Each structure stands twice: as C-alpha cells, then as structure tokens.
Amino acid sequence: MKYLLGIDVGTTGTKVVLVTEAGKVTASAFEDYPLSTPQVDWVEQDPEDWWKATMKGIAKVMGDASVKTGEIAGIGLSGQYHGAVLLDKAHHVLRPCILWCDQRTTEQVEYISKKISKEELLRITGNSASYYFTACKILWVKDNEPQIYEKLSHFLLPKDYVRLKLTGNLVTDVTDASGTLLLDVPKRRWSSQILDKLDLDKDILPDCRESIEISGAITKKASELTGLNHGTPVVAGAGDQSAQAIGTGVIKEGVLACTMGTSGVVFAPTSLIRHDDRGRLDSFCFAIPDTWHTMGVMQSAGGSLRWFRDTLCDAEIKEAENKRQDVYQLIVEQAERVPAGSENLIFLPYLSGERHPHSDAKARGIFFGLDMRHHKAHMIRSILEGVVFGLRDSIEVMKELHIPISEIRATGGGARAKLWKQILADVTNSKVITVNSLEGAAYGAAILASVGSGLYNSVDEVCNRLIRVIEETYPIKDNVKRYEDYYLLYRSLYPLLKDKFAELSSL
Secondary structure (H helix, E strand, C coil), X not given: CCEXXXXXXXXXXXXXXXXXXXXXXXXXXXXXXXXXXXXXCCCXXXXXXXXXXXXXXXXXXXXXXXXXXXXXXXXXXXXXXXXEEEECCCCCECCCEECCCCCCCHHHHHHHHHHCCHHHHXXXXXXXXXXXXXXXXXXXXXXXXXXXXXXXXXXXXXXXXXXXXXXXCCEEEHHHHHCCCCEECCCCEECHHHHHHCCCCHHHCCEEECCCCEEEECCHHHHHHHCCCCCCEEECCEEHXXXXXXXXXXXXXXXXXXXECCCEEEEEEECCCCCCCCCCCEEEXXXXXXXEEEXXXXXXXXXXXXXXXXXXXXXXXXXXXXXXXXXXXXXXXHHCCCCCCCCCCEEECCECEXXXXXXXXXCCCEEECCCCCCCHHXXXXXXXXXXXXXXXXXXXXXXXXXXXXXXXXXXXXXXXXXXXXXXXXXXXXXXXXXECCCCHHHHHHHHHHHHHCCXXXXXHXXXXXXXXXXXXXXXXXXXXXXXXXXXXXXXXXXXXXXXXXHHHHCC
C-alpha cells in the first residue's frame, strides 16, 4: 500500500492529511498558530510557525496511522495565496510575512496603476492591481523598509517556505504565482515586462512549475526533523483554492466550487483564460496544465460568523463546552427559527474590507434594517444570508463572462451546515452538491502528489476514481423568489455607501 501526504499552510493553521492511494484519509492533523496585527490594516505571520506546525502535523498523522515512512510515495503542498516571505542570501527570513488580508498597500496599488495601464495589466496578468497581490507587498517593503529590501535575495509564497524547509529548493507553482501580479498568466511564466516596469529584479523570483511537477525531494536534514525518508518526492502543489477545487472534483467547466471558510470563494475552471475588464474577479492559472480559473473572493465569510461567535456568543461557547458539541452548530440552529430574509434584516459582510467584486479595503460591515423585533437569531441568519449574497455578487459577474454553471459544490466549514447550504441553493437558484472529500485543500494537494509521483496518470483520473457525490440540496421555490428581492436590495447598498466608507476611514 502506498500513501500520500497533503500539507495545507492556511491562515489559522496548517493541516496535514495522510491518504491512501485509493483515496482514503487514514489520519488528519491541524496545528494552529497566531496572527499578528502590529498596526491598523496590518496582518502578519512568522513563517517559522508554519514549519513548526508542519513538523508537528507530520509526526501526528504518521504516528496515528502507524505507517512506515517508506510507504509515502509523494508529498503535495497547498497554502494561502499572496503572502510575501522575504529571504536573504542565506535563506533567512528578513521580516514577518505580510499576509493576503493585509491592507497597507494602497500607495503601491496607485503606483502600479500609474506605471502600467489597466489594459496591459489585464492582458498580461489577467488581473487589475489590488492591495492583496504580492507585488504590492514587495513594493511596500521597498518603499518603507529599505534596510530590509537591501538584503532581499529571494521571495517565496507561504507554502513554498515549507517546501524550502523540506527540499532546500526555491520553487513555486503557476497557481500561486498567479496571485503575485508578476506572472504572465496566459503564458504561465514570469513576466519580464511587468518586472521591468516595476523595477523588480527577476533574480528574486522562485522557479515556477506546473502543479503536478516534482519540485524536489526530502533532504537529509528534513528527514531527520520529520522522520520522512530522504529522497521522497515533493510536487509543486497549488494555492489553497486551486487545491480545494481539485480536492472536491471541480476540474471541468460548468462545475463551480463555493468555499465557505474564513474567507468565501466562488471558483470556476475554464479551458481558456477569461478576465473581467473591470477587474471584478481574479483570473489565475489552474492546477491542471493548460487550464485556468476565474475566482471571486470575499474577505469575511465564515470569518463574519466567527466574529459574531467571539463577540456575542459567550453563552453558546460555554454550552458547547458542557455538551461537547460544535459551538457553530448551536449558533446556526438558532437561525433555523427565523424565516428567509431574516424579517427585513440585511448584513453586509465587509468586516475586513472587500475583495470581489468591489476591491475596497475601506468597506465595513453593517446590519441594515435592525429594529426592536430583531434578536440574536435574526442576526445570525442575516450573517449567513449576507455572506451568500456576497458570493452571488461574484457569480453574477461570471455569468456576464458567459462562464457556464450547471452545479455548485460546497466546501469549507460552512458546507457542514445544512441551513447555510440551503440558503446557498435558494439565493443562487442552483443545485448544491456535497462530496465525500471533506479535507479540502490538503486533500487536493495529496491528489496532485499522486499524479506527480506516478501513482496516477492525470488529475482527471484520480478525481473520477476517488470523489463521489454524497448529498444534493435543491432550491426551495418560495425562498428563491423571496431572496431575489432581498438580494437586489443588498446589491444596491454598497454603491450608496462607498463614499461614506471612505469618509469614515479618514476620520
């Protein structure tokens, strides 16, 4: 029996899964770590925390499954997009990683927009300049921390720092590289044109490979630290959303992945690169060669519910501890008592600004329509609905681009809540599918490793063999009609408030 390791370097923690070649998850581990917010709009992490979490996770799954290290055929990596890990010549980290959700780079976005026309940027990178792209973070360091920038020899994305520790190699993949704003996305290679215009040295870039390619092998030092066999292959892997799509079998046009995790994502594979001229979606390389994907991202999806839990749900937290239940189950159960539309309460989920389709770091969350009849259950349901309204915003842009959508596959923590899936089906008037794979991006990374290591010939072959539909949720006709009215009202609120958000941020 051969096994595969999938490692996902996430925002709140690193997940490691051990998977048989037949697709069965035999062990899983999650090791969390902190976020640092040293200033307003800053979000950072220590890359060494990722590595420590990875080592702990590997030790746990290997111990739990009692698998011999020689049975590991390959290792796949996945991770959060857009982070900037800056290294010196000796591969030492120069400063904490600036994360995807960091919002300090407004001036750098303006600089890029002046140096490169929007049309040219879209043509080459498939995207418009925005605060979350890695290029903006590198330029911020150049402008604000010149003593650090002078020492810069290499930059890596988060999962690729773990790869460096495992293999000693400076490598990324085309999906993660797409999120830097430095990749020629149609040609799937670094863009010398963009680098020249931004005055960035191409030598700082890691080698860029397709997701199923071997990127290196476990070094002797990494073997000593992790117990993995020296020489075990490590594939290039993918950014977390690409890996998540692979892990749920979203590999063909017409099938949409909807992830309701800390952030919310709608993700559509495409056979040709498609970008929105107004920059309302991201267009990246996909983890399958010669394919791309279009993606809409919300900053605070499950993050909105987590904020509500941490701020207003002390009683539910205590009850969950006493009953040994999931606190989110207790919270969402309250929302089931409230009718669709939350009795005229609408939540705008912009707690951390918004990414798509508005790309507005200054946007903020709102409960609209709050009155004396509303109580906690109404607020909970309005959060669930507001998140789905925000996801639909991106789906509507996809429809404008003539991207076919025949079904939606729900993933992430939100996909475990039946009510949230029903709201998704009702608001989008679509069939929502849940599959047997619940391990997300880490499982997708293991699938990529199975192809790169030669156990399977293609991603299509693996997904067709291993991934099965286990539940289908259909829209409720009366709710579809009701939600259409609420969605149109929801959609009208941001344009009315955009200038006020900016005014508020300047006070």
